[in-house]
Amino acid sequence: MAEHYPALQVVVPLLAAPLCLFVRNGRAAWGLAVLASWSALGISLVLLSRVMSSGVISYALGGWAPPIGIEYRVDIVNAWVLVIVSTIGALVAPYALTSVEREIGARRIPLFYAAYLLCLSGLLGITITGDVFNVFVFLEISSLSAYALIALGQDRRALTSAFRYLVAGSVGATFIVIGIGLLYSMTGSLNMADLAQLLPGVWESRTVKVAYGFLAVGFCLKLALFPLHLWLPNAYTYAPSPVTAFMASTATKVAVYMLLRFFLTVFGAAFSFDVMALDRVLLPLALVAIVSMSLVAIFQVNVKRLLAYSSVAQIGYMVLGLSFATVTGLTATLLHLFNHALMKGALFMAMGCVMYRIGSVRIEAMAGLGRRMPATMAAFVAGGLSLVGVPLTVGFVSKWYLILGALERGWWPVAVLVLIASLMALVYVWRVVEVAYFREFTGDERTREAPWTLLWPTWALVVLNLYFGIDAGRTAGIARQAAEVLMTGIGQ
Amino acid sequence: MTLDLLLTHYNYWVVIFLMMVGFYILISRGNLIKKIVGLNVFQTSVFMLYISLGKITEGTPPILVDGYGDADVVYSNPLPHVLILTAIVVGIATTSVGLALAVRIKEAYGTLEEDEITGIEAGIEPAGEAGG
Numbered sequence: 001m002a003e004h005y006p007a008l009q010v011v012v013p014l015l016a017a018p019l020c021l022f023v024r025n026g027r028a029a030w031g032l033a034v035l036a037s038w039s040a041l042g043i044s045l046v047l048l049s050r051v052m053s054s055g056v057i058s059y060a061l062g063g064w065a066p067p068i069g070i071e072y073r074v075d076i077v078n079a080w081v082l083v084i085v086s087t088i089g090a091l092v093a094p095y096a097l098t099s100v101e102r103e104i105g106a107r108r109i110p111l112f113y114a115a116y117l118l119c120l121s122g123l124l125g126i127t128i129t130g131d132v133f134n135v136f137v138f139l140e141i142s143s144l145s146a147y148a149l150i151a152l153g154q155d156r157r158a159l160t161s162a163f164r165y166l167v168a169g170s171v172g173a174t175f176i177v178i179g180i181g182l183l184y185s186m187t188g189s190l191n192m193a194d195l196a197q198l199l200p201g202v203w204e205s206r207t208v209k210v211a212y213g214f215l216a217v218g219f220c221l222k223l224a225l226f227p228l229h230l231w232l233p234n235a236y237t238y239a240p241s242p243v244t245a246f247m248a249s250t251a252t253k254v255a256v257y258m259l260l261r262f263f264l265t266v267f268g269a270a271f272s273f274d275v276m277a278l279d280r281v282l283l284p285l286a287l288v289a290i291v292s293m294s295l296v297a298i299f300q301v302n303v304k305r306l307l308a309y310s311s312v313a314q315i316g317y318m319v320l321g322l323s324f325a326t327v328t329g330l331t332a333t334l335l336h337l338f339n340h341a342l343m344k345g346a347l348f349m350a351m352g353c354v355m356y357r358i359g360s361v362r363i364e365a366m367a368g369l370g371r372r373m374p375a376t377m378a379a380f381v382a383g384g385l386s387l388v389g390v391p392l393t394v395g396f397v398s399k400w401y402l403i404l405g406a407l408e409r410g411w412w413p414v415a416v417l418v419l420i421a422s423l424m425a426l427v428y429v430w431r432v433v434e435v436a437y438f439r440e441f442t443g444d445e446r447t448r449e450a451p452w453t454l455l456w457p458t459w460a461l462v463v464l465n466l467y468f469g470i471d472a473g474r475t476a477g478i479a480r481q482a483a484e485v486l487m488t489g490i491g492q
Numbered sequence: 493m494t495l496d497l498l499l500t501h502y503n504y505w506v507v508i509f510l511m512m513v514g515f516y517i518l519i520s521r522g523n524l525i526k527k528i529v530g531l532n533v534f535q536t537s538v539f540m541l542y543i544s545l546g547k548i549t550e551g552t553p554p555i556l557v558d559g560y561g562d563a564d565v566v567y568s569n570p571l572p573h574v575l576i577l578t579a580i581v582v583g584i585a586t587t588s589v590g591l592a593l594a595v596r597i598k599e600a601y602g603t604l605e606e607d608e609i610t611g612i613e614a615g616i617e618p619a620g621e622a623g624g
Contacts, residue, residue, distance in 0.1 A: 163590065167531060
């Protein structure tokens with residue numbers, strides 16, 4: 001049993017998804033979703049501890065030995081990302097129960113959980129697999145279910161934003177397939193470890209460079225790097241609250257992981273940085289994303305959209321860490337994957353609580369809400385502080401490593417820009433806090449605190465935000481180890 | 493030499509042509525159904541890219557029969573075909589989700605033209621929110 005954990009990681013949620021359709025009952029489907037997502041979390045934690053104690057796990061799917069068969073390959077990098085995805089998955093699933101009953105029609109609830117589990121298994125699959133074509137298959141499983149999840153939003157604009165995401169996402173995925181096909185034509189292999197051995201022999205070929213270009217554009221569309229982020233703000237704004245919380249904390253993180261895995265493990269850091277100048281391409285895009293999107297976020301009146309633009313800026317931080325092309329920079333990227341998932345998950349969940357009680361997430365509708373819904377708004381403030389990067393929160397830890405990485409390269413203007421962008425984050429978080437705490441409450445007198453079924457997952461993420469902000473040694477240690485694995489490549 | 497490149501690699505030129513046609517339709521057309529068709533053409537070009545990668549000049553079909561079973565027989569690579577079977581299924585799934593969304597959009601907005609939808613959305617979006 002235990003040796004099959006890598007397969008079970010994906011198979012458990014994948015099989016639970018169709019079961020949700022068969023039970024046809026919202027509560028029963030929810031029970032299945034919670035069970036599947038918590039077992040996924042358990043499995044990912046076991047995998048992480050096993051990888052840390054005894055090294056890389058290679059699992060031959062169906063007993064077919066790699067490189068011919070499909071290999072699931074778990075090293076510290078993807079074990080880390082698996083834990084991120086499944087932690088969020090395990091907290092969003094219980095949160096969804098109350099939220100979904102309010103925001104989605106009863107008939108569609110089992111369908112919602114089926115799509116949710118498919119999306120979760122797709123994301124876990126992308127992360128765990130060691131086969132490049134398998135990445136594409138799981139990418140489409142997660143994307144197609146994500147389009148359906150977003151389209152479940154109450155507002156009709158959810159439909160058009162899902163459609164736009166579908167068009168952008170399919171173009172991105174097709175670019176990725178083209179890249180994979182060109183790589184296959186040069187090497188005759190689809191196994192990541194095998195490709196890493198074979199590619200240095202054909203580095204000079206134009207086909208490999210073109211493949212690299214196609215993959216880069218495809219990944220950047222998927223991770224919403226400026227200027228390919230246009231699908232993201234609407235999709236996050238109009239999706240149902242639990243979907244936004246889930247997608248914002250996992251989908252783009254997994255896309256960043258794909259980028260790191262392909263460009264650092266498969267192609268190798270030397271090829272990416274020395275031949276293809278990946279760092280010099282990503283650096284300006286990341287900086288523009290951080291500054292311009294933080295600025296746009298300041299002027300939003302819908303808090304979900306504000307947080308969506310802030311997400312694009314935060315993705316900029318992750319890409320910025322990569323563009324330093326150093327172990328410290330990459331540590332910052334990997335830490336921020338985890339930390340941003342915690343903070344954005346908490347913030348979007350808090351907005352889901354607000355949506356549940358007052359039916360709106362516009363800033364002016366939240367006047368005086370700090371006294372009416374103290375626990376919800378306190379969670380928002382804690383998540384917001386983390387977003388700004390205040391000490392004792394996880395946000396501070398990622399910013400610390402990011403600035404350390406910038407100074408290590410001697411790029412002090414970059415460090416200054418990161419600090420300025422943090423101040424801009426303070427401005428947009430403060431706009432919400434000011435309205436919620438320093439204005440008179442004008443809404444419905446019966447407005448009460450959100451139900452505890454919504455509050456405990458939100459606060460679980462807030463507590464993780466603070467815990468890993470204070471005890472950052474463990475997460476930073478794993479991230480540093482993972483960064484070293486990525487930088488040295490698979491061959492050594 | 494240039495003509496030679498054109499003629500011997502004509503399959504790749506077909507692929508590039510289809511890819512550009514599909515991508516152009518996707519970007520330039522305002523009708524959501526036409527966008528889906530463009531996306532389909534775009535994806536189909538990739539199917540053809542993969543399939544022509546697997547074809548080897550003078551290669552036999554990759555089937556073991558008497559007289560063709562020897563190791564030194566040159567045969568076409570079946571793997572890209574198998575991969576593209578998966579991609580075709582994915583393409584159908586994408587198309588059907590896209591069309592289903594188009595139906596729902598038509599129900600909700602009464603139109604499938606992108607600029608009309610944008611107009612309706614701008615009408616219901618209060619000033620200041622249309623930042624995206």
